Amino acid sequence: MNDIEQYEFDRLGYLVIPSFLTDAEVTSLAAAVDAAEADALAQVDRPPDKISAYGLEYRHNAEKGYFVSGAGGEGNALLIDEFFNMDPAFDALVNHAPTMAYIRAIVQERPTINNSELRIRYPGNQTGAHCGGPVGLKLRYNYNARGINCMMVRMVYFVHDVEPGQGEFCVVPATHKSNMVSPYKGNDPDKEPGMVGLPVKAGDAILFTENLRHGGLTNRSRQTRKTLHVGYGPFWMKSQNHSTMDEEPYILPSTFARYTECQRMLFRAHQTLFEGGSN
Ligand SMILES: O=C(O)CCC(=O)C(=O)O
Numbered sequence: 001m002n003d004i005e006q007y008e009f010d011r012l013g014y015l016v017i018p019s020f021l022t023d024a025e026v027t028s029l030a031a032a033v034d035a036a037e038a039d040a041l042a043q044v045d046r047p048p049d050k051i052s053a054y055g056l057e058y059r060h061n062a063e064k065g066y067f068v069s070g071a072g073g074e075g076n077a078l079l080i081d082e083f084f085n086m087d088p089a090f091d092a093l094v095n096h097a098p099t100m101a102y103i104r105a106i107v108q109e110r111p112t113i114n115n116s117e118l119r120i121r122y123p124g125n126q127t128g129a130h131c132g133g134p135v136g137l138k139l140r141y142n143y144n145a146r147g148i149n150c151m152m153v154r155m156v157y158f159v160h161d162v163e164p165g166q167g168e169f170c171v172v173p174a175t176h177k178s179n180m181v182s183p184y185k186g187n188d189p190d191k192e193p194g195m196v197g198l199p200v201k202a203g204d205a206i207l208f209t210e211n212l213r214h215g216g217l218t219n220r221s222r223q224t225r226k227t228l229h230v231g232y233g234p235f236w237m238k239s240q241n242h243s244t245m246d247e248e249p250y251i252l253p254s255t256f257a258r259y260t261e262c263q264r265m266l267f268r269a270h271q272t273l274f275e276g277g278s279n
Contacts, residue, residue, distance in 0.1 A: 115231025132175035132213025167219030168197030
């Protein structure tokens with residue numbers, strides 16, 4: 001993360017990183033995303049296995065190791081938690097060197113992955129505006145003598161272009177430093193003053209602090225928007241997926257068996273990487 005990127009991230013609370021993934025990564029991730037969507041869609045008509053603390057209904061596929069909420073079709077979104085278990089193609093995003101360089105620059109304690117969500121937003125769908133201003137400790141943005149000091153941050157990976165009107169990820173820049181909760185009622189990202197959509201190309205990524213007010217503009221196109229969201233934070237933070245909130249990371253033994261030791265460390269909470277050290 002260079003000086004300009006650090007300045008912009010501190011000033012705005014997010015960064016759009018162009019051409020972050022290679023063409024080969026985009027191709028392989030896009031195919032895995034489509035296969036995951038087909039698998040998850042086959043689950044959504046049966047009764048839920050779990051209801052999250054926030055009231056979201058989840059179907060759990062224990063064999064493939066994921067939780068899905070939502071539905072397909074006009075106006076809906078399908079949210080697949082723990083997508084890392086679904087396909088070895090997703091291993092490329094675990095200890096992804098370019099990502100880790102950004103994460104280490106903004107999370108001061110040893111970072112781990114605490115959240116993985118495949119977000120599939122069908123035409124007509126929007127993601128309500130949330131966060132910004134005073135938030136709890138787990139989402140907080142801070143700056144100290146060592147520089148940027150984030151709690152939870154997210155990297156969003158794009159496997160196809162998202163043009164204006166196609167359900168762009170959106171932000172109210174700089175609200176990670178706001179002292180006030182947004183006074184705008186309804187959480188409609190299309191109507192919230194200051195909200196800006198961030199169009200991207202396939203292979204781009206967006207890094208943001210969860211302290212920033214953000215959401216997803218209405219998808220007014222016929223293209224379904226498919227994005228991979230990976231959350232990071234200090235090692236002591238447990239799962240921040242809604243389906244497994246504050247539980248241990250949900251990584252299947254078969255997924256763990258594929259990983260290198262460095263990849264495994266990204267899912268080990270409450271441990272330090274080096275004996276006697278915190279980093
Ligand atoms: O991309 C979107 O529609 C919203 C995503 C979001 O809220 C998040 O990644 O925290």
